[in-house]
Amino acid sequence: MKHPISLRLTSLVSTVVLWASAFPAIRVGVDGLGVGGLSFWRLAVASVALAVVSPILRVRLPDRRDLPLIALCAFTGMSAYQLLLNWGEVHVSAGTASLLIATAPVFSVLLASIFLGERLSATIVAGTVTALAGVALIAYAGGSSKVTTSALVILMAAVVQGVYHFATKPLLKRYTGLEVACYAMWAGTLFLTPLAPGAVRDLLQAPTDAVVSTLYLGLLPSALGFVTWGYAVARYTIAQSTAALYLVPPLAIGVAFVWLGEIPGPVELAGGLISMAGVILIHRHTARPAVVPEPSSPLLGEAER
Template identity: 50%
Template sequence: MLFRQHDRGMTRHAATLAGFAVVVLWASAFPAIRVAVPEFGAVGLSFVRLAVAAIALIVVGLIMRIRLPRLADLGWVAACGLTGMAAYQLLLNWGELHVPAGTASIIVSAAPLVSVLVARVLFAERVPVIVGVGSLVALAGVTVVCLARSGIGFGAAAWVVVAAMVVQGIYHPLQKPLLRKYSSIEVATYCMLAGVVMTLPFVPVGWAMIVHAGPAGWLSAAYLGLLPSALGFVLWAFAVARMPVALSTSLLYLVPPVAVLISWIWLGEVPLVQEAVGGVIVLLGVALVSQGERLRRALGRPKTENVMVSFPE
């Protein structure tokens, strides 16, 4: 009995460490994009990152003997690959040509409010009042962040990052039908491969920049594909399987502030006061969205199904 309790404690400890590692990896992706995207361009970086991550996940998948997706599920795989991989990468990379990494991470952290709306439309999931309020609060915070800096270039790019946030928010609930049948690593591998295929038609546009990218760009692109994308998905699957949902979700609230800190150390980017205020508002809204069930239980309200919420990297 003592040994079993010790093993469970070690497992929880390992899961917590994996969760913190994911926070750092996903937060570091935003400044790494800022380093790589001027070298590759939005299209080139999207393709290289997705391809590196897909190859790494295929290797892991062969070792773990993951299954092939059924023909009937390929539509969901394509939808996830389009939104969460191809469109998200292209839009985020394009936006980060002008938007600071920390600012981009704050905007993207509002993706759960889109997930709530999509789950309501596609799966008829109830949207409690507290979740609706949280969504409005998060949206207000995103608006504050987007209006923090002046300049036409930044303004347009900030709304491109908002579009990246929207497609990532769509992606999360689209995984639900697949996750009922397949493991997290299987779903990540399928969607990553689909993203590579969907990015291929754009490669001729970015091929010249891919060929002429310098060592710093290739190092950042390889880092993005191997660590935040491939390893991040594997560690997150390990952590979520062994941690309470509330704890894993709360860990992800750390992604934007850690991204801001890494961007400051790595790139010398200092957030504006208005961006910091907007980030706090966004995190408050996301907390209301993802922790609505706990609040309902505390108030003695009936239980409703939660939407799967996670921050992208």
């Protein structure tokens, strides 16, 4: 069955826009709900939305043998990622945060080299060094210990996101990208349930714009974003679909400027460009140009963010 080019392109573009808009929305949500409240409610809203549509999208139950790996994906890519990113964005601008998170593939590749025996070539080493040099420039561009610490916290969010992508590889041999995302989202929400009492109190006291931003984050970048990404990545090559994600930081900077009046300083932008150059260098080395076959199930492909 052929799928219209306009539909798959729309899905890919929608994913990029949704994920870019998440960074400024986090700034609004964390101001009103706090780090723990925003983390819990974003995952909870997304989990409910995915649970509602999962029968329609034919999401299967996971095999019990895969539960430990799913738990690892949930803890790193959902629970820890949300907490670290939200904590970091207390002091770091949305655009700068998006530049730091864009380095996540660096850590995925390094983990694959260490644990899966994938060859660590000179190109990958050069790309890693370049990306981390850009990160260091961003971290020290703020001029204060709070900004530097927050930038390093967001870098840790990129690290755990890299662990998530690495840990999903075995699961994606048996499940669709959407299924892996659902399992991780649901389990990640369970891991954050100790924060629920405080999150409820925060919600009752939160301003309207923070509540709206949290609903937006859960329903659109988190829930819908996984659906559109799964559709797009199943119908493009991995190289094509992941290359589109390079547009997330510049779009995030643009959205943050329009929404919040934020824009990274010149040194931060320079660091971001250096980091992106390193990531692109690694991606060009590891990407495989193979043609993706037409999927037999509605949503196949590798999950992202």
